[in-house]
Amino acid sequence: MNLVENEKTIKSEKIYEGKVISVKIDTVELPDKKYCKREIVEHPGAVAVILVNENNNLVLIKQYRKAIEDYLLEIPAGKIELKESPYDTALRELKEETGYTASSLTKLLSFYTSPGFANEIIHVFIAKDVIKGEATPDIGEFVEMLEFPMETVLQLIKEGKIKDAKTVTAILAYLQFYEK
Amino acid sequence: MNLVENEKTIKSEKIYEGKVISVKIDTVELPDKKYCKREIVEHPGAVAVILVNENNNLVLIKQYRKAIEDYLLEIPAGKIELKESPYDTALRELKEETGYTASSLTKLLSFYTSPGFANEIIHVFIAKDVIKGEATPDIGEFVEMLEFPMETVLQLIKEGKIKDAKTVTAILAYLQFYEK
Numbered sequence: 521m522n523l524v525e526n527e528k529t530i531k532s533e534k535i536y537e538g539k540v541i542s543v544k545i546d547t548v549e550l551p552d553k554k555y556c557k558r559e560i561v562e563h564p565g566a567v568a569v570i571l572v573n574e575n576n577n578l579v580l581i582k583q584y585r586k587a588i589e590d591y592l593l594e595i596p597a598g599k600i601e602l603k604e605s606p607y608d609t610a611l612r613e614l615k616e617e618t619g620y621t622a623s624s625l626t627k628l629l630s631f632y633t634s635p636g637f638a639n640e641i642i643h644v645f646i647a648k649d650v651i652k653g654e655a656t657p658d659i660g661e662f663v664e665m666l667e668f669p670m671e672t673v674l675q676l677i678k679e680g681k682i683k684d685a686k687t688v689t690a691i692l693a694y695l696q697f698y699e700k
Numbered sequence: 701m702n703l704v705e706n707e708k709t710i711k712s713e714k715i716y717e718g719k720v721i722s723v724k725i726d727t728v729e730l731p732d733k734k735y736c737k738r739e740i741v742e743h744p745g746a747v748a749v750i751l752v753n754e755n756n757n758l759v760l761i762k763q764y765r766k767a768i769e770d771y772l773l774e775i776p777a778g779k780i781e782l783k784e785s786p787y788d789t790a791l792r793e794l795k796e797e798t799g800y801t802a803s804s805l806t807k808l809l810s811f812y813t814s815p816g817f818a819n820e821i822i823h824v825f826i827a828k829d830v831i832k833g834e835a836t837p838d839i840g841e842f843v844e845m846l847e848f849p850m851e852t853v854l855q856l857i858k859e860g861k862i863k864d865a866k867t868v869t870a871i872l873a874y875l876q877f878y879e880k
Contacts, residue, residue: 526764527764527766529766535715535716536715536716536723536739538725538739539737539739540739540816540817541739541741541817543716543723543741545718546766548766550842551842552842557719558766558767559716559718559719559720559721560766560767561721561723561741561767561817561818563814563817566816584706584707585812585815585816586707586709586726586728586738586740587738587740587741587814587815587816587817587818587819588812588815588819588821592812592815594815599816629857629858629860629863629868630860630863631863631864631865631868632765632767632768632772632863632864632865633813633814633865634743634767634813634814634818634820634865635765635767635768635772635774635864636720636746636765636767636779637720637721637741637743637767638741638767638814638818639767639768640814641768642865662730662731662732674876677809677873677877678809678877680809680810683809683810683811683812684811684812684815685811685812685813685814685822685865685866685869686865688809688811688869688873689865689868689869689872692869692872692873692876693857693868693872695876696854696872696875696876697857697858
């Protein structure tokens with residue numbers, strides 16, 4: 521059987537409600553009428569920003585990620601707060617994490633990070649006409665700002681030294697669709 | 701304060717153990733000695749496969765994703781089973797979802813999909829010397845196989861019609877690092 525059909529929700533059970541994520545177990549009816557459980561992580565969504573600075577370098581953030589017990593190099597990013605638009609989140613996170621302000625942002629693309637088990641969507645913006653300032657990280661946020669020419673960034677992706685999906689996706693989409 | 705330091709685990713509490721994911725709440729000590737909770741989704745990891753077939757088309761899978769309540773176009777992919785290598789997972793999922801067998805696979809890249817809250821890693825392979833056969837989907841798996849020329853695939857990404865992060869990342873990395 522090779523049909524693509526919807527999954528009808530029979531039951532939905534919230535098992536965790538946290539600060540960043542919540543978790544629910546949905547019982548669904550499949551196209552063959554059988555029941556199946558879907559484990560779903562709910563996330564408010566996030567933004568990420570491509571920032572090419574006054575040195576023509578891409579700005580990256582190095583931070584410790586407990587989930588993978590390692591440091592990652594990522595583009596500036598952050599969760600969408602309640603009632604905040606993705607555009608405003610992007611301006612705010614850019615300022616907080618890097619100190620840069622942008623006169624405007626251009627939307628590049630949006631994608632689902634892990635649609636097999638999570639509803640997180642990330643909206644990627646490109647920062648325009650940026651001005652350097654002082655970073656104002658959240659309490660409990662410990663990050664280091666780095667910058668590299670785009671050729672170096674591509675080399676870091678190729679060598680597996682940048683391995684955050686949103687960062688790789690955003691950079692390659694920027695080069696494929698925007699810079700050309 | 702702008703230092704990048706490790707986070708020391710003070711306490712770890714498993715709150716859910718499921719079929720695909722498990723969830724734990726870790727209490728960590730930050731560089732400023734304050735405590736903070738990290739909500740972490742554990743996932744066994746997955747693979748995804750770039751398959752350019754005998755018509756020189758990229759093979760995509762259309763399937764319903766309950767987490768986002770929508771259909772997505774994705775490259776063939778699947779979870780790593782217990783004691784299975786990513787390479788073997790890729791060969792198995794390719795056969796199950798598309799019917800194609802590959803004489804060998806070339807590793808393209810690996811990335812973390814949502815390192816802010818999940819440890820899922822996806823390993824992307826390129827299928828070589830493929831031979832068409834009969835798909836053998838898992839019970840309860842309802843997918844449709846489609847194929848498009850690469851120019852069409854790029855257009856679908858640009859228009860936001862392909863919006864699965866692993867799919868966008870894998871395709872753009874393939875074009876950036878492999879086809880050149």
